[in-house]
Amino acid sequence: MSGIQQNAAPEHTGAPAGQGDESLGQRLSGALSAGVERVTASALGPYQSAVVRIGFSATWLLFLLREFPHRQEMYGPDAPWSWGMAQQLIADNHAFTALLWSDSQVWFQFVYVAAVLASVLLLLGWRTRTMSVLFMIGVLSLQNRSVFMGDGGDNVIHLMSIYLVFTRCGQVWSLDARRAARAREGRFGPAGVDRAGPVLWWVIGLALSAITFTGKTSGGWLSFFWALWLVQGMWWFANSRYPQGGARQMYDVVANVAHNAALLIVMVEACLIYATAGWYKIQGSRWQDGTAVYYPLHLDYFSPWPALGDLLSAFGPMVMLVTYGTVAVQVAFPFTVFNRKVKNVLLVFMITEHLFIAIVLGLPFFSLAMIAADAVFLPTSFLRWVGGLAARARDRALGLRGGRGGGGAVVPEQRPAQDAEPSAVRT
Numbered sequence: 059m060s061g062i063q064q065n066a067a068p069e070h071t072g073a074p075a076g077q078g079d080e081s082l083g084q085r086l087s088g089a090l091s092a093g094v095e096r097v098t099a100s101a102l103g104p105y106q107s108a109v110v111r112i113g114f115s116a117t118w119l120l121f122l123l124r125e126f127p128h129r130q131e132m133y134g135p136d137a138p139w140s141w142g143m144a145q146q147l148i149a150d151n152h153a154f155t156a157l158l159w160s161d162s163q164v165w166f167q168f169v170y171v172a173a174v175l176a177s178v179l180l181l182l183g184w185r186t187r188t189m190s191v192l193f194m195i196g197v198l199s200l201q202n203r204s205v206f207m208g209d210g211g212d213n214v215i216h217l218m219s220i221y222l223v224f225t226r227c228g229q230v231w232s233l234d235a236r237r238a239a240r241a242r243e244g245r246f247g248p249a250g251v252d253r254a255g256p257v258l259w260w261v262i263g264l265a266l267s268a269i270t271f272t273g274k275t276s277g278g279w280l281s282f283f284w285a286l287w288l289v290q291g292m293w294w295f296a297n298s299r300y301p302q303g304g305a306r307q308m309y310d311v312v313a314n315v316a317h318n319a320a321l322l323i324v325m326v327e328a329c330l331i332y333a334t335a336g337w338y339k340i341q342g343s344r345w346q347d348g349t350a351v352y353y354p355l356h357l358d359y360f361s362p363w364p365a366l367g368d369l370l371s372a373f374g375p376m377v378m379l380v381t382y383g384t385v386a387v388q389v390a391f392p393f394t395v396f397n398r399k400v401k402n403v404l405l406v407f408m409i410t411e412h413l414f415i416a417i418v419l420g421l422p423f424f425s426l427a428m429i430a431a432d433a434v435f436l437p438t439s440f441l442r443w444v445g446g447l448a449a450r451a452r453d454r455a456l457g458l459r460g461g462r463g464g465g466g467a468v469v470p471e472q473r474p475a476q477d478a479e480p481s482a483v484r485t
Contacts (some may be wrong), residue, residue: 101317104229105441106434110324111190111227112181113430114218117211118197119177121423123169129170132207135161139204149206152277155202156195157275169199180222183232188258190227191286194219211424214431217327223286224320226313231445255294263287321434328431329392332408336388346384348378354419362420370418384411399434408432 066162095100127130135141141161148158167449173196180189189203197219201208208216228234266283269275293313296306313335356369371377387407394400416425 063268097318098311101226101229101314103321103434104226105231105438105445106436107225107227107317107321108183108229108231109433109436109441110430111183111186111220111222111225112231113433114215114222114427115177115181115193115421117426117430118215118219118465119174120426122174122177122200126170132201133200134166135156135163137204139156139206144203149203153202154195154275154279156199156274157203162294169196172196173200183228183234184335185255185258186228186232186234186260186289187227190219190222190225191283194223203389206468210419211421212425214331214427217364218324218427218431221320221324252294252298257286259291259294272470276313279443324434326429327396328434329395331428331431332388333392336385336390339385339388345381351384360419360421363418366418368457370389383407385412395435398437402437405432405435411416 095105101107122129131137141158144155145158146410147153147154157166159165172192176189176192176196180186180193197215201212202214266287270280270284293309296303296309300306339345339350342350344353351370355371387404390406391404393403395406409432410434412425412428416422
């Protein structure tokens, strides 16, 4: 009897057979559709991408300005890594550098100053699509000219300059965003014609034509630059002639997907940097016994403040705590990016660590580059709060508080629709 009861058919629950599987499939399909719509409908993380743009352009700009008196020894035609040796290396690894197009002093000075100017304009967010490409060209041209001049921070700038090309990093905190806001309000008149953009596009097209016909560069890099130029031209044509057309919407979808993919790559790159650094540290005997932090504090090369290094290393337990804490934070961070609270706490520790490295070990540009990479994980609410503080400070400096200062109009805030961000950086 018990065997019959065990094999008896289940009671009828009133739900059709297979309804549970269908509802699960519908939920999965709905979640997938919502995810695809979010990735294609908007460029996520506008504040994160803006702070990454500002951080890396400012870091590279400050580096170029600090090394301006030494630029000849580092990247000039008569540098220790000679022009001929650089040519041999580039012929082998096919890296891009405009400094090898000519060995004249005039060309070198032009490229260096152009790199500085591109950094300034990208920092301000003027024509960010074009300036991001010129910024990348400046970074690659100088770094690939003298490959032994860089460190870990330079490698990060090298990679991030390429990723920035594919991002829509001028949605907020940029001159482009201000110009777009004014155009929406009709401040440019009924026509609202953009004249600077087409002129800049034609100038770059002429430069590309000259480079192509003179054979200064070829292959993949030349095709890449021409593709970017053509895409920008088609974007401008569709936006000016058919602003509500299907082609314009398709370009927006492609740009959003490219932006979101590039932003994800930036996040993955930052996680890989910390994961590899942490796991390599674990294998070192000095990191295992808790004394690794002691030694760089007493190296002349990393001791701009010897007395400060002696003071910090005088207490043994503190050295051990900092050593183990550094490894723990770097190893744990990639596993906590989807936990908002833990991720934010570790971000505070990592940014503090980089500030410590900048001041105590005398590596400011490495630290600034890593802080700029960390900024992609900062919460939107915090970034908007910082942006509000900066805007109020700017208004006070310009005398615009309370409508004073010549009656200048206040630029409106960005549209709330642009506040979306990737799930890994959401607060």
